Structure formats: structure tokens, C-alpha cells
Amino acid sequence: MASHDHDNEHKASGEKRPVLLLAEFDTPSKIMHAAEKVRDAGFTRWDVHTPFPVHGMDKAMGLSDSKLGWIVAVMAATGFTSAFAMIYYMNVVDYPLIVGGKPPLALPSIAPVAFELTILFSAFGAVFGMFGLNKLPRHHHPVFVSERFERATDDKFFVSIEVDDPKYDEKKTRELLEGAHATHVEVLEEEVV
Amino acid sequence: MSAVNPNLPIKDINEVPLAAESYDFHGITEDVARVTETPAPRGWWVMFLIAVSLLGALGLTLAYLFWKGIGAWGNNQPISWAWDITNFVWWVGIGHAGTLISAVLFLFRQKWRTSINRAAEAMTIFAVICALMFPGIHVGRVWLMYYPFPLPNSMGIWPNFKSPLLWDVFAVSTYFTVSLLFWFVGLIPDLATLRDRSKTKIRRMAYGAFALGWRGSNRHWQNYERAYMILAAISTPLVLSVHSVVSFDFATSVIPGWHTTIFPPYFVAGAIFSGFAMVLTLMLVVRVVFKLHGLITLKHIELMNKIILATGSIVGYAYAMEFFVAWYSGNEYERYVFFVSRMKGPYAWAYWSMIICNVLSPQIFWKKSMRTNIPVTFAVSIFVNIGMWFERFVIIATSLHRDFLPSSWGYFHPTPIDVMVYLGSFGLFFTFFLLFIRWLPVIAIAEVKGVLPAADPHAEHYGHDSHDDHDSHEKPADGEATAEA
Numbered sequence: 286m287a288s289h290d291h292d293n294e295h296k297a298s299g300e301k302r303p304v305l306l307l308a309e310f311d312t313p314s315k316i317m318h319a320a321e322k323v324r325d326a327g328f329t330r331w332d333v334h335t336p337f338p339v340h341g342m343d344k345a346m347g348l349s350d351s352k353l354g355w356i357v358a359v360m361a362a363t364g365f366t367s368a369f370a371m372i373y374y375m376n377v378v379d380y381p382l383i384v385g386g387k388p389p390l391a392l393p394s395i396a397p398v399a400f401e402l403t404i405l406f407s408a409f410g411a412v413f414g415m416f417g418l419n420k421l422p423r424h425h426h427p428v429f430v431s432e433r434f435e436r437a438t439d440d441k442f443f444v445s446i447e448v449d450d451p452k453y454d455e456k457k458t459r460e461l462l463e464g465a466h467a468t469h470v471e472v473l474e475e476e477v478v
Numbered sequence: 479m480s481a482v483n484p485n486l487p488i489k490d491i492n493e494v495p496l497a498a499e500s501y502d503f504h505g506i507t508e509d510v511a512r513v514t515e516t517p518a519p520r521g522w523w524v525m526f527l528i529a530v531s532l533l534g535a536l537g538l539t540l541a542y543l544f545w546k547g548i549g550a551w552g553n554n555q556p557i558s559w560a561w562d563i564t565n566f567v568w569w570v571g572i573g574h575a576g577t578l579i580s581a582v583l584f585l586f587r588q589k590w591r592t593s594i595n596r597a598a599e600a601m602t603i604f605a606v607i608c609a610l611m612f613p614g615i616h617v618g619r620v621w622l623m624y625y626p627f628p629l630p631n632s633m634g635i636w637p638n639f640k641s642p643l644l645w646d647v648f649a650v651s652t653y654f655t656v657s658l659l660f661w662f663v664g665l666i667p668d669l670a671t672l673r674d675r676s677k678t679k680i681r682r683m684a685y686g687a688f689a690l691g692w693r694g695s696n697r698h699w700q701n702y703e704r705a706y707m708i709l710a711a712i713s714t715p716l717v718l719s720v721h722s723v724v725s726f727d728f729a730t731s732v733i734p735g736w737h738t739t740i741f742p743p744y745f746v747a748g749a750i751f752s753g754f755a756m757v758l759t760l761m762l763v764v765r766v767v768f769k770l771h772g773l774i775t776l777k778h779i780e781l782m783n784k785i786i787l788a789t790g791s792i793v794g795y796a797y798a799m800e801f802f803v804a805w806y807s808g809n810e811y812e813r814y815v816f817f818v819s820r821m822k823g824p825y826a827w828a829y830w831s832m833i834i835c836n837v838l839s840p841q842i843f844w845k846k847s848m849r850t851n852i853p854v855t856f857a858v859s860i861f862v863n864i865g866m867w868f869e870r871f872v873i874i875a876t877s878l879h880r881d882f883l884p885s886s887w888g889y890f891h892p893t894p895i896d897v898m899v900y901l902g903s904f905g906l907f908f909t910f911f912l913l914f915i916r917w918l919p920v921i922a923i924a925e926v927k928g929v930l931p932a933a934d935p936h937a938e939h940y941g942h943d944s945h946d947d948h949d950s951h952e953k954p955a956d957g958e959a960t961a962e963a
Contacts, residue, residue, distance in 0.1 A: 333695070336924060337927040338703050339696070340933075354704065375636035379636065384641070394640040397719070398644070400719060404656060408709060408713075412709070414705070415663070415702060421691060421698070426691060435675070439671060439674065440503035
């Protein structure tokens with residue numbers, strides 16, 4: 286966690302400090318409206334947790350478009366170039382092979398391998414790029430402190446707001462979420478290191 | 479989740495729901511996770527013991543094969559490819575349904591895929607493992623298997639990138655890697671579900687390690703869904719390319735019956751055909767053994783049968799077209815292969831078995847009552863599995879057994895080692911598949927939840943007016959009233 290000037294209770298280790306406000310909701314519709322309220326209230330360090338991707342949530346949270354496509358485009362270009370360079374070096378420069386009366390650099394015969402490596406690199410870009418953007422794997426996170434959060438992968442919907450958010454105020458934020466029909470609101474704590 | 483408005487969008491277009499109507503989110507979690515959390519039914523153990531025994535027999539057979547050399551097989555000149563390449567193409571073909579269901583149907587917004595895509599993807603991966611085994615052992619001296627890889631070696635020579643056999647190495651290994659990534663990405667949210675339900679520390683650690691700390695964050699879902707879409711978009715040309723490249727192994731050689739331009743589309747259609755047949759064979763059993771009738775519904779089976787009918791007819795058209803082109807080309811070797819070898823030669827029995835299984839048997843699916851009949855579907859799926867094996871055998875054996883010189887004509891007789899390696903590949907496949915259905919979510923939990931009517935954030939006030947961002951602040955009370963009604 287980054288700066289937390291407003292709370293004055295970080296002393297010796299073993300003590301706890303609040304890090305997240307977690308609110309639970311029952312349906313996709315309610316979490317959607319709650320997300321819109323949190324967005325409109327101007328929060329920036331918050332998140333929504335759902336068991337499946339809820340359609341329209343990106344807009345409700347005010348998220349900008351995913352950057353993943355750019356990573357994949359770069360990887361695709363890398364894959365194609367690597368394949369071409371590999372084949373060119375191996376079959377043209379280092380050991381020219383003349384097979385079937387074709388010249389060493391026969392473009393049609395390069396196509397299958399160049400295509401496959403383009404796809405392979407793109408797939409690595411998509412998967413590992415996604416992990417990178419999402420900062421996964423991350424096995425420890427304050428939300429996991431909550432026992433109720435175990436149902437975030439089953440049938441419940443959650444909003445988590447970081448205590449470090451500049452707009453955060455325990456009482457007002459709690460009222461905001463309860464006003465959006467949260468069924469349960471709790472403050473999650475983390476040990477001060 | 480009883481509070482669901484009955485006036486749901488899916489009804490508006492007279493669609494049958496994709497999961498039984500009684501399902502709520504938690505019900506799906508329960509039914510799918512239960513398979514991995516309760517002791518395996520006896521049927522599972524019976525099948526697993528058979529599969530592991532076959533796998534053990536495969537190990538012993540391969541050990542003997544490596545010791546003796548491939549003379550232990552019935553392969554000869556001219557039929558040097560025989561069962562190995564037949565089995566390779568057959569297994570790779572089966573492996574096509576998974577990615578087709580995951581990628582192509584995803585891009586076409588065919589939401590019914592969600593109930594079957596997980597198992598079909600798993601099937602793909604295991605089928606490709608079986609497929610890769612065959613060229614691996616067919617090279618004879620397995621310790622020289624690194625030859626096709628672009629590695630520096632003591633001969634100072636590189637692989638020949640003009641060879642379709644080398645393209646095949648790249649195509650199939652890329653296909654395997656991408657399928658595995660696709661499958662794993664799909665599994666992450668469901669592994670998190672299993673992690674969060676775990677009662678023991680070992681389960682929590684095991685599922686948790688692979689769930690990568692997934693917490694259902696919408697900031698993650700956004701990139702996740704984009705990654706999934708990109709994987710689908712790149713896997714679609716990939717799946718079409720893989721069997722095209724496999725067909726190049728045949729089509730680029732000057733063997734009568736192989737040297738045709740129809741091969742790539744014909745092989746791809748056949749691959750989808752056989753893959754769907756295998757998915758049906760497996761899913762019909764899985765839904766009974768694990769009581770998943772509400773998630774793998776008759777609707778899914780009917781849709782898959784339609785694809786079987788369509789691709790089976792394409793394959794039938796391709797068979798007819800081969801005859802036409804052989805006749806039209808005026809090439810006597812081509813004509814001989816089709817009008818003599820296949821129709822009435824020593825392998826006519828295999829050819830006509832193929833026609834009956836692949837072309838005739840799926841035609842029964844023109845009738846809806848047959849498409850929705852489980853025993854008939856199961857029988858046809860088995861017929862198609864057999865027929866597609868014969869297709870590859872017919873292509874290989876009939877074209878090779880009559881060489882250009884009558885002095886080198888031959889006939890292929892399988893040895894017990896041939897048979898044992900083929901049966902053993904089933905052991906390999908089913909051992910993996912049975913472990914998969916026992917320990918991993920066999921249905922994509924998060925995806926099926928996403929296609930439930932209740933997953934639509936507008937579901938609660940559907941029929942009032944369309945939800946809009948501006949008037950959203952008044953809406954919750956409104957939606958609540960409807961929900962409680």
C-alpha cells in the first residue's frame with residue numbers, strides 16, 4: 286500500500302490498520318448501479334469483483350479501453366519477423382538448400398511457418414500480456430481477508446474501495462454503498478509491517 | 479437467487495434457455511464443483527482402471543517397439559505410412575473440435591458453446607498429445623527426434639523449410655501450445671471458484687496456485703475478456719491452418735489420390751466432423767455419469783448434431799468431387815486409384831465402410847426427432863469416429879498400395895504391435911480425460927453464469943424501459959420492487 290498520511294495509527298508491527306472497504310451486493314443489476322454511484326462520486330482507487338464478467342461494467346466503472354491489443358500487435362510482428370529471419374538465415378545464408386527446383390528463398394514455402402510463429406507469439410502476448418496488465422499472479426490481497434469474499438467467485442458481487450483513495454471517508458463512503466443497496470459492508474484490515 | 483423477473487430477454491426471441499430454468503448462479507457452482515469434491519462414482523473407477531491398464535500396455539509395447547525397431551509393425555514398402563500416420567491424422571482431426579467450439583463459435587456469438595467448450599478444449603489437448611506420439615514413434619529411431627527442430631547440430635545442416643512435414647511440426651506444436659494457453663486462461667476464474675470452496679488446505683493450495691490469485695476484479699475481467707477475444711480471433715485461422723498443413727503432407731506429393739487442391743478444405747471439414755463426433759461421444763457419457771443434464775441439454779446435443787450433418791455432407795461432397803476430378807483430369811493413375819482401387823480394389827471394404835459411416839449415417843439427422851434422440855446420437859457419433867479413421871486409412875493405403883510399378887504392389891497387414899499401439903493411445907487419451915473430469919471443472923462455471931438470464935444487469939427491470947446511465951440513480955428502487963414482486 287502506498288502513502289496513508291491520514292491515518293495516524295501505524296506504530297509497532299502486529300498492529301492492524303484498515304485498508305479496504307468491502308461492500309456486498311446480491312445481483313448484477315445492483316452492483317452495476319453501485320459502481321455507477323462510486324464512479325460518479327469521483328473515486329479512483331476502487332474495484333468491482335464479480336463471479337463472471339458483467340456486461341457494461343467497464344462503462345459503469347468508467348474504465349478506459351484495454352491496452353492488450355497493442356501488446357499482441359507488437360508480438361505478432363515479432364513472431365513474423367523472427368520466423369522470416371530464422372528461415373532466411375538457415376536456408377539462405379548459412380546453408381542454402383535448393384529443393385524441388387525452388388530458389389533458396391521461396392516465399393510461398395515460408396508462409397506456413399511464418400504464419401504459425403505469428404500466431405504463437407501473439408498467443409503468448411495475449412496471455413502473458415494479460416497477466417502483466419492485471420499484475421497476476423498475486424496470491425495475497427487484502428480482499429482475501431474477508432470470509433464473505435469467498436462468494437465473489439460463486440454468486441455474490443462486491444465493491445472494494447481503498448482507504449487510501451483521496452475521496453474516502455469511512456462514514457460517508459459506507460453510507461454511499463448502503464444507499465446503493467449493499468447487503469453487507471465491512472472494513473478490511475491488514476497488519477502494519 | 480429467486481428474485482428474478484420472469485419477463486426475461488431470452489424468452490422474447492423464443493429461444494430455449496441454455497441451462498435448465500431452475501439454475502441460479504450458486505446452483506451452477508454447486509453442480510460443477512460437486513464433481514471434483516465428492517468421491518468418484520464407481521463408473522469412473524471402472525473406466526479409469528481400464529484406461530490406466532491400456533496406458534501401461536502402451537508403455538510396454540513402446541518399449542518393445544523401440545528395442546526391436548519398427549519392423550515390429552506391419553508397415554512395408556509401398557505402404558510405409560500405414561496405421562501410424564492414419565492414427566496421427568485421426569487424433570489431430572479429433573483435436574479440432576475443441577478450438578472450433580472455443581474460438582469459432584465464440585466469434586459467432588454462439589452462446590450455447592459455454593456448456594461444452596471446457597471439455598472439448600481438454601479433449602483437444604489430449605487428442606493432440608496422442609497425435610504427436612505417432613509421428614514421434616514413426617521416425618523409428620526416436621532418439622533422433624530432434625532432427626525436425628531448428629537446432630544447431632553436428633551435421634551443420636538446418637531443417638528444410640520447404641518441406642510440408644516440417645510445416646507440420648510447427649503447425650501442430652503451435653496448435654498444442656495455443657490450445658493449452660486458451661484452456662488455461664478459461665480455467666483461471668473456475669480454479670478460483672474451486673479454491674474458494676476448498677475445505678482442505680491441500681485443495682486450497684493446489685487450486686489456489688493455478689488460480690494465480692484471481693479475485694474476480696472487473697479491472698482484470700476487462701483485460702481477461704480482451705485476451706480471450708484475441709485468442710479466439712487468432713485461434714480461428716490457426717485451427718483452419720493446422721489441418722490444411724496436415725493435408726499438405728499429402729497434397730504436395732505426386733501420389734495419385736493425394737495430389738489434389740481440394741485436400742485442405744476437405745481435411746478441415748473432416749476434422750471438425752470427427753471432432754464433434756468425439757465431443758458427443760464423450761459428453762453423452764459425462765452428462766449421465768455426473769448428472770449434468772441441466773447444463774448439457776438436449777438443445778446442445780441437437781445443435782452439435784446439426785454441425786455433424788453439415789460437415790458430414792461437406793465431406794460427402796468432397797468424396798464425390800475427388801471422383802469427378804479424377805475422371806475430368808483424364809489422368810489414368812488418378813482414375814485407377816478412384817474407380818478401381820477404392821471402389822472395387824483390395825481396400826474396397828474400407829472405402830465402403832467409410833462411405834456408410836461418414837456420408838450415410840449422419841443423414842439421419844435431417845429429422846429433428848433423430849437429432850434429439852440420445853441413443854441414435856450416440857450411435858452416429860461412434861459411426862463417425864470409425865468412419866473418419868477409415869477415411870484416413872483409405873487415403874493412405876489405397877493410394878500407396880498400388881505403386882506406379884506393379885512389381886512393387888503390396889497389401890498392409892497389421893501386427894499385434896500395431897493394434898496395441900493404437901489401443902494404447904486410447905489409454906493415454908482416456909487417462910488424461912478421466913483425470914480432467916475428476917479434478918477440474920468440466921463445465922466453464924463463470925461462462926455459463928454469464929449466459930444465464932439473471933446475469934443480464936438489466937434483467938430485473940426488463941420490460942420497463944431500457945436502462946440508461948443518466949436515469950440510473952432512480953432505478954435501483956424500481957428494480958428492487960420488480961424483483962421482490
